[in-house]
Amino acid sequence: NAGVTQTPKFQVLKTGQSMTLQCAQDMNHNSMYWYRQDPGMGLRLIYYSASEGTTDKGEVPNGYNVSRLNKREFSLRLESAAPSQTSVYFCASNQRGTDTQYFGPGTRLTVL
Amino acid sequence: GQSLEQPSEVTAVEGAIVQINCTYQTSGFYGLSWYQQHDGGAPTFLSYNALDGLEETGRFSSFLSRSDSYGYLLLQELQMKDSASYFCAVRDRGTALIFGKGTTLSVSS
Numbered sequence: 001n002a003g004v005t006q007t008p009k010f011q012v013l014k015t016g017q018s019m020t021l022q023c024a025q026d027m028n029h030n031s032m033y034w035y036r037q038d039p040g041m042g043l044r045l046i047y048y049s050a051s052e053g054t055t056d057k058g059e060v061p062n063g064y065n066v067s068r069l070n071k072r073e074f075s076l077r078l079e080s081a082a083p084s085q086t087s088v089y090f091c092a093s094n095q096r097g098t099d100t101q102y103f104g105p106g107t108r109l110t111v112l
Numbered sequence: 113g114q115s116l117e118q119p120s121e122v123t124a125v126e127g128a129i130v131q132i133n134c135t136y137q138t139s140g141f142y143g144l145s146w147y148q149q150h151d152g153g154a155p156t157f158l159s160y161n162a163l164d165g166l167e168e169t170g171r172f173s174s175f176l177s178r179s180d181s182y183g184y185l186l187l188q189e190l191q192m193k194d195s196a197s198y199f200c201a202v203r204d205r206g207t208a209l210i211f212g213k214g215t216t217l218s219v220s221s
Contacts, residue, residue: 090154101157
């Protein structure tokens with residue numbers, strides 16, 4: 001099993017460009033999450049999907065959209081990137097009702 | 113509001129014992145988790161407490177007091193490889209976790 005995979009690993013964008021971060025899990029988990037991590041700020045929840053077909057805002061949703069494509073895949077879209085969105089983005093998943101989340105390796109995004 | 117407080121940095125030497133505290137303030141509470149993150153890597157799950165008391169997993173133990181909204185992670189027989197960031201996290205409702213800002217542990221020889 002690959003666990004949680006994310007693409008791309010690294011990305012550099014110019015202000016105003018758009019892009020989609022991809023995440024997939026092969027553990028048959030119901031719930032999936034997108035976090036961003038900035039120095040000294042810990043992990044902040046952007047959006048999550050408790051189950052296929054549902055999505056909810058987290059702590060810092062502005063500037064992002066998500067799609068739960070199917071049970072395996074959960075994508076994060078930046079419609080018009082801003083320098084403030086420079087961060088490391090982690091996708092995670094877990095079985096609903098449990099607290100053990102499994103994280104992907106992260107996407108390191110720089111917006112110039 | 114919802115918040116978790118933990119020290120930003122802790123230093124220790126190999127073989128020592130270190131305790132990382134976490135206090136939380138959330139609207140609901142379903143359990144306290146701990147995650148470890150090595151520099152540049154993905155966070156990995158360490159332990160979980162839903163009820164008061166101590167949970168032990170090898171060299172790591174985690175404690176919870178729900179009445180005090182407090183928990184800690186205890187690391188024994190420290191090794192250089194334990195140098196990492198440690199995050200406490202609370203599930204206050206639904207399925208999402210709220211993470212603390214993390215404690216950077218530096219272990220020296």
